[in-house]
Amino acid sequence: MTTKTKTSTAKKRTSIGSRRSPDAEAAVLAAARDLISERGYAGFSVDEVARRAGAGKTTIYRWYPTKADLFIAIYTTERSASVPVPDTGNLVADLVQYTTSLWRFWAAHPAGAALRGLIAEAQGTPEALSALRDRFLPERTADVRRILTDAANRGELQAHEVDDKISLWVGFSWLKLLIGELHKEEVISPVMMQIAGLSSRPKQ
Amino acid sequence: MTTKTKTSTAKKRTSIGSRRSPDAEAAVLAAARDLISERGYAGFSVDEVARRAGAGKTTIYRWYPTKADLFIAIYTTERSASVPVPDTGNLVADLVQYTTSLWRFWAAHPAGAALRGLIAEAQGTPEALSALRDRFLPERTADVRRILTDAANRGELQAHEVDDKISLWVGFSWLKLLIGELHKEEVISPVMMQIAGLSSRPKQ
Amino acid sequence: MTTKTKTSTAKKRTSIGSRRSPDAEAAVLAAARDLISERGYAGFSVDEVARRAGAGKTTIYRWYPTKADLFIAIYTTERSASVPVPDTGNLVADLVQYTTSLWRFWAAHPAGAALRGLIAEAQGTPEALSALRDRFLPERTADVRRILTDAANRGELQAHEVDDKISLWVGFSWLKLLIGELHKEEVISPVMMQIAGLSSRPKQ
Amino acid sequence: MTTKTKTSTAKKRTSIGSRRSPDAEAAVLAAARDLISERGYAGFSVDEVARRAGAGKTTIYRWYPTKADLFIAIYTTERSASVPVPDTGNLVADLVQYTTSLWRFWAAHPAGAALRGLIAEAQGTPEALSALRDRFLPERTADVRRILTDAANRGELQAHEVDDKISLWVGFSWLKLLIGELHKEEVISPVMMQIAGLSSRPKQ
DNA sequence: TTCTAAACGAGACGGTACGTCACGTCTTTCC
DNA sequence: GGAAAGACGTGACGTACCGTCTCGTTTAGAA
Known part of the structure; x- marks a missing residue:
């Protein structure tokens, strides 16, 4: 999609804000890894991941809408x-x-x-x-x-x-x-x- | 104490209250069955089982201390x-x-x-x-x-x-x-x- | 006063048929006294009184239909x-x-x-x-x-x-x-x- | 892997969450007022306040950790x-x-x-x-x-x-x-x- | 350089479920 | 036949997470 150029009147400012922060992403994954291996599936909560990562819950949900996504990300980055x-x-x-x-x-x-x-x-x-x-x-x-x-x-x-x-x-x-x-x-x-x-x- | 001759110390009051109600048990299992097949693992809660069975949560926890017990009971009574x-x-x-x-x-x-x-x-x-x-x-x-x-x-x-x-x-x-x-x-x-x-x- | 309040192991109350049992009554009051002074109003429950007195809840409700009756009984027998x-x-x-x-x-x-x-x-x-x-x-x-x-x-x-x-x-x-x-x-x-x-x- | 996960000293993100919602507060107090005057102390439960206020119990406990706090709040806002x-x-x-x-x-x-x-x-x-x-x-x-x-x-x-x-x-x-x-x-x-x-x- | 949209930490919010406790009634079994 | 033991339905307790939603605060690309 990108620009949108000629939509007449609207005149959209196409540049868009900050980009995904690698720091935040790394911290979230590290916290998630620690948590799942420390406390297992039952003790795994997005709240606690956010707490440990010093991240907002919104940030986590933005990149990993479900726990499954988070689990897959953990699995994938580890396996290399x-x-x-x-x-x-x-x-x-x-x-x-x-x-x-x-x-x-x-x-x-x-x-x-x-x-x-x-x-x-x-x-x-x-x-x-x-x-x-x-x-x-x-x-x-x-x-x-x-x-x-x-x-x-x-x-x-x-x-x-x-x-x-x-x-x-x-x-x-x-x-x-x-x-x-x-x-x-x-x-x-x-x-x-x-x-x-x-x-x-x-x-x- | 009075009689009982010489087993003086034993003295147990052996009578033990009411017995497990078959009605309640059946209702709980039926509700649990319905619920797990209707809504799956994610939608399965002891609260809802109690609600549907018209049973108290305590009654459920008394006989099935964990969800695992409940699942096993469902499985077992069905398989015959x-x-x-x-x-x-x-x-x-x-x-x-x-x-x-x-x-x-x-x-x-x-x-x-x-x-x-x-x-x-x-x-x-x-x-x-x-x-x-x-x-x-x-x-x-x-x-x-x-x-x-x-x-x-x-x-x-x-x-x-x-x-x-x-x-x-x-x-x-x-x-x-x-x-x-x-x-x-x-x-x-x-x-x-x-x-x-x-x-x-x-x-x- | 002071009553016996549950002398440890021995001493099982032998309740016998028809008439209101003075043993049971004394045990209930003693348990109630202990409980209210140990744990206060918030920790006072009929269940616990029954447990300590070795009495059935029904027995307690028969003589003291409400907590107020029980409190009054405690007060009255003590004050003498x-x-x-x-x-x-x-x-x-x-x-x-x-x-x-x-x-x-x-x-x-x-x-x-x-x-x-x-x-x-x-x-x-x-x-x-x-x-x-x-x-x-x-x-x-x-x-x-x-x-x-x-x-x-x-x-x-x-x-x-x-x-x-x-x-x-x-x-x-x-x-x-x-x-x-x-x-x-x-x-x-x-x-x-x-x-x-x-x-x-x-x-x- | 390692990542840095929050270098302690520097780099403070200074924002501090959402603020207390006046709507929720008012609804909770109104519901609590109604409830205590309708049903008295015995009929007063945090569950019911939450139900009537359309509020989560957590919200109530956040601002009024005990019933006493709630009662004081009711009293205080009324007395003016x-x-x-x-x-x-x-x-x-x-x-x-x-x-x-x-x-x-x-x-x-x-x-x-x-x-x-x-x-x-x-x-x-x-x-x-x-x-x-x-x-x-x-x-x-x-x-x-x-x-x-x-x-x-x-x-x-x-x-x-x-x-x-x-x-x-x-x-x-x-x-x-x-x-x-x-x-x-x-x-x-x-x-x-x-x-x-x-x-x-x-x-x- | 300035502007502005997005990402961010923090956390409040309405909910649902948890597992426990107490209530008052009812049932079973013993003495 | 009275009393113990205790099962029962009800419902409140206080806590944990859920996923969504403000809040201000960075941050970085576009103008």
């Missing part, structure tokens, strides 16, 4: 380089490595709590549900999708199986996140084998 | 006979049939919304988390466990795989519940095959 | 002999002595708190107001009335002044009770002189 | 010009006139009920007691104090008697307020004479 995508040439090895990294990341950083919050929020709010399903999930499963697609290209599985395996992998990881069993890493390896399709065959 | 456990002698067939029944049950009855609420609640409240993980999950996965154990007895899989397959199955079903994709039943069959370990082998 | 009516033959001396005794009694015994509660209760409940004005006040001012009437008979004041002097005396004592200044006994003597009508005359 | 302070040059006349005005004011306006509520509240709450004794009483007896001091200056009484006479006057007026006998104005005149010290002397 913490979870590398392995490429060993072997599907099971890749999956085990990647899943282990991710679980540790969830357990160690506020992002884990943020994702739990996002999922909880999605159970009550349609907008949050759609943000989770249509925006967050596709983006955040791109890495596993690549791992699986690469394996399919190598012939380790068939292309039409990829989506279902992603669902199995997401479901399994979410389950462990949601019931607080991220520390039980010993289950990762056998389950990844089952997802990869290498479970031992029944004795003949 | 709605989800039959098949026994076709074939693992994949059993899983497909059972999962389909369950998803339809979740979609059609308040229990689905109640489970979503229970999971959401568990993200913020330690008690709810423990109720979900330690009480609800073991009980509610007994059926799949039986399906899998029977299959193991028939030699369709190995016994040590049962727990992991349960996790995969629960994770997958929860995922679809949580992101509102219970209606996409077409994924059930291929995924159950993968869980059963019958995924097509890579092309030689 | 604690406030002697002096008869020195001198009005001011009688008043000073009697008022001092009464203030000390109010300060030292639950009855003081009970009267405060009764007056408070009367501000919200018509029945309590009537009990206070029409039952409690006449009975409880009989002593001062006698002191004043005797003085009138001795010629120290005129008979028609008695009622007004009673009002002045009650108002003054209540005021000190209600604002918690019973300990300021030094005002008693000059004020009783004013009530008696012996205030120093203006300098000529 | 309703009770003129007479100055006839004669103590008894002044007292009679002033007391009559005050009793009529108490009987006719919500302030009377508010004072009854304040006194009742003070019997259970230490803060209310202190507000009543240390804040309300001194302010609200300033007028009688002036009447008495003026009289002392004219020689109608001695200065050291003023405080005691105030107590007598307050006690007497409160008594009549508390037992609901404000309409019996005929007692005012003789009692004010006694307070002034003009009671008939005993026959010699």
